[in-house]
Amino acid sequence: MMEMAKDLNMESDEMQLVVSALRGVGKRIGEVAETHKPLFAGELFLTGKEVCERLYISPRTLQDYRDRKVIPYTQFAGKILYKASDLEKMLEANYKDKDSRHLAKEKMALGAERSLLQVPFLFMS
Known part of the structure; x- marks a missing residue:
């Protein structure tokens, strides 16, 4: 375990190379994000x-x-x-919330009442 900790020394040339590569990738991602236009x-x-x-x-x-x-x-x-x-x-x-359903039922009821009121007149004519 101690040996692995020594291998992760930030000052080593290998780690500096990895950090430099990651910075380059981060910079490129930023450039793409700025110029990207969604399809x-x-x-x-x-x-x-x-x-x-x-x-x-x-x-x-x-x-x-x-x-x-x-x-x-x-x-x-x-x-x-x-x-x-x-x-x-x-x-x-097409969304119907509870209030609009209630209003729709009232309108239908009013329409049905009007229709019922008109029925005798249709037969009398």
Whole structure:
């Protein structure tokens, strides 16, 4: 054990070489990080399999969503891809919290009452 501790002497030529190499690598990583431009402006694209896994739907349901234009997609070289941000927007647009469900039920109830009120008039005309 003591022998190994002697081998890790920071003053040794070998350690100085390793430290110098690590500094060079660190400098290069910094340069790349400063000049790096993410592919597709940082947009994440998902495959159909990934979309099905994330939305808990079958491939057939995903196909149906594409056909009905429920979910946007792009096709390139025979591969269908979906923007993660588009999926997020779609989910947010269709999100129903407890208050909005309550309001929707009230609107439906009001609509049903109006329909019931109109029924006799339809038969009387």
